[in-house]
Amino acid sequence: MSEALPLEGTVALVTGAAQGIGKATALRLAADGAIVAANDREPSEALEEVAAGCGGFAAAADVSDPDAVTQMVALIGESLGPVGVLVSNAAYMSMGSFTEQDEADWWRQVDTNLSATFYLVREVLPGMRRLGRGRIVFVSSEWGVVGWPNATAYAASKAGLISLGKTLGRELAPENIITSIVAPGVTDTPQLEVDARDAGVPLEEMKARYAAQTPVGRIGRPEDIASTVAFLAREGSSALVGQVIQPNGGTTRGGAW
């Protein structure tokens, strides 16, 4: 007799799923049995590929637009059923000195990284309440925990995700809706191109620099983060409600939360 997969029968929504951590997470949740709606800001071949790979569908929407989020979640509900697992991962990062951070770009990062998460939870919550269960995982960042030079809006918005996750952890736990936060360290994804450009070095050198600063001697793989999200999405992880889980190769040992 085969054991049921951990997320069998669950509809999962992963934002920012066309590449990087989101892509790895969508594929991993599907491998764990979930029906995955893969979101990214625009339709693309990459997003279609991910959706096909996880047996779900591509749900393109700009999550910083509350109306687009409402429409997307309604469409998923009609097509697949209520979302039981939400992974809010979509992010936009720009880097530059504090004085170079302009207002429009500040708001773009805050709206994509933090406000979007508020809209997403608001829209999936009624469905989770009908299901009588829910799992919500926010993909924050190590820089949300410790800050980082040249990452003004990104670090602040990622930090906001941590607190929002803790609040929802406390508030929704009595309803069996479990919220937790992953704060990944440097991970090998296309977003690293932003770091490389800011440092003025080729991508491979940026990766090598970060790896040299990491106790385990390597930067993260998207699968490292995806497996963490998948773990938090499982039934047996309820007791980690409101926790900030930090796969970062040892850059924040024991002290940061």
Next chain:
Amino acid sequence: MRRGGVRGGQSLWSGLRLAAEVADRGVRVNSVAPGPTDIPLLAPDSPWRDPAFLQTLPLGRLVSPEEVAETVLFLAEEGSYFCGQVLSPNAGAVI
């Protein structure tokens, strides 16, 4: 596993120092710090079993030993990018 006040604290910190030292040799040292867990060690009349206390927890119940085991298992099987971390399945007792 880390339980208990001062002794737990000492083993936690020495574990985290060890984590950095052995990281580049492919050894991962992390800690699981369970919150109040439903195990025989917790007496039937323990204050941690008092409904008045449990009500204060977001999950409204003790952590199950299986949940602690799941956390340990995750780190052992898929935790190679975790180093010197403290994962605390605690039912929301400490957020």
